[in-house]
Amino acid sequence: MPNLNKHNKKFTYKVHLRWTEQRKGIIASPDKPEIELSTPPEFMGHPGVWTPEDFFVAAVIGCLMTTFLYQAEKHKLKFSRLDIPGQGILEKVENQYIISKIELIPHLVISSTLDIDNAKKIFELAERYCVITNSIKSKIYLTPDIEVKNKGE
Amino acid sequence: MPNLNKHNKKFTYKVHLRWTEQRKGIIASPDKPEIELSTPPEFMGHPGVWTPEDFFVAAVIGCLMTTFLYQAEKHKLKFSRLDIPGQGILEKVENQYIISKIELIPHLVISSTLDIDNAKKIFELAERYCVITNSIKSKIYLTPDIEVKNKGE
Numbered sequence: 001m002p003n004l005n006k007h008n009k010k011f012t013y014k015v016h017l018r019w020t021e022q023r024k025g026i027i028a029s030p031d032k033p034e035i036e037l038s039t040p041p042e043f044m045g046h047p048g049v050w051t052p053e054d055f056f057v058a059a060v061i062g063c064l065m066t067t068f069l070y071q072a073e074k075h076k077l078k079f080s081r082l083d084i085p086g087q088g089i090l091e092k093v094e095n096q097y098i099i100s101k102i103e104l105i106p107h108l109v110i111s112s113t114l115d116i117d118n119a120k121k122i123f124e125l126a127e128r129y130c131v132i133t134n135s136i137k138s139k140i141y142l143t144p145d146i147e148v149k150n151k152g153e
Numbered sequence: 154m155p156n157l158n159k160h161n162k163k164f165t166y167k168v169h170l171r172w173t174e175q176r177k178g179i180i181a182s183p184d185k186p187e188i189e190l191s192t193p194p195e196f197m198g199h200p201g202v203w204t205p206e207d208f209f210v211a212a213v214i215g216c217l218m219t220t221f222l223y224q225a226e227k228h229k230l231k232f233s234r235l236d237i238p239g240q241g242i243l244e245k246v247e248n249q250y251i252i253s254k255i256e257l258i259p260h261l262v263i264s265s266t267l268d269i270d271n272a273k274k275i276f277e278l279a280e281r282y283c284v285i286t287n288s289i290k291s292k293i294y295l296t297p298d299i300e301v302k303n304k305g306e
Contacts, residue, residue: 011195011243013206013252017214019235023222027211031201035188037211039219042164048184052215052285053166055208058180058190061170062205066192069176082172090164090284099166099288131243132205135252136289 024049053099056136057088060102063132064142068106071125077118080149081109088138103141113148120144177202206252209289210241213255216285217295221259224278230271233302234262241291256294266301273297 019025023039024046039045040053061084072079086104093100110119123144127133133140172178176192177199192198193206214237225232239257246253263272276297280286286293 009244011193011206013193013204013210013241013243015207015210015214015239015241017211017218017237017239019218019222023219025215025218025235027215029203029207029211032203032207033188035186035203035211037215037218039222040164040166043219043223045219050182050185050188051166052212052219053164054168054182054185055212055215056285056288057166057168058170058182058188059205059208059212061168062178062180062190062208065170065172065178065190066176066196066198066205069172069192070196082178084170086168086170088166088168090166091162096287097284099284131250131252132209134249135209135291138288 022046053088053090056099057086057102059132060088060130060136060138060140061086061104063130064104064106064126067130068122068126071122071129075118075122075125077110077115077122079108079110079115079119081107083107099136099138101139101141103143105143105145107145107147109147109149111149111151116146116148119146175199206241206243209252210239210255212285213241213283213289213291213293214239214257216283217257217259217279220283221275221279224275224282228271228275228278230263230268230275232261232263232268232272234260236260252289252291254292254294256296258296258298260298260300262300262302264302264304269299269301272299 016028027035038049040051041047084106088099088102169181180188191202193204194200237259241252241255
């Protein structure tokens, strides 16, 4: 993220949740499309609707991607594809339910074997500088899957 | 959340992020509507698109609401409206940018002054049992705004 080390600025992220019915609500943020939110179905919620647990995992994956994109530009890495499947595990730790871990296996496609080390380094930087992973207690397991695919293949 | 104290079960939340172009991607989760995600505009991202920081705040607010709904049912609290505006603050703490705090001012509408104490207790329980607030380092400032509105007013 640019300029973060240059100035100690504060940034504010506003979100508004309105309860609608049963175990559902509508999440809003200025100038963005509204999203329906629900308790997960396994806790008497509603299927097919985003849950707080999903948003937590989405925040982590999203931050790792956006930090990766910034670092890739800074370190001049070219790539043609980036997919990040991930999952968060909710379980009891010290008698309390928490999201204990988040597992991510990003799949990156680059065009030259010469870029493999640079790509690995950028994943490390993304993990180190991601403001969301630095704000949580969950353990992060990031295992990059780097594929080299020459043009024309 | 029901049954959480009865069984030490594990629950998995799967999310997939696909980079599309520039600093944007598409977030998906099984059977749920896709959501566009971006780096925030202040970090060379795109306006009008959900960001990882927004999702982090949404996860906290969403979890507090869903835990409140569960506790309200358990403690037989009737209410006609629940709105939760909130904001997350990103700033430098010990030389590292993190989401340092999340401020929430839930507005709850109940129909009797006799329910005020019960409502306050339920907000405390929601904060204590919310699995997301228990998974993060950010400090939570929850200040309920409880309004009594008699029917017919």
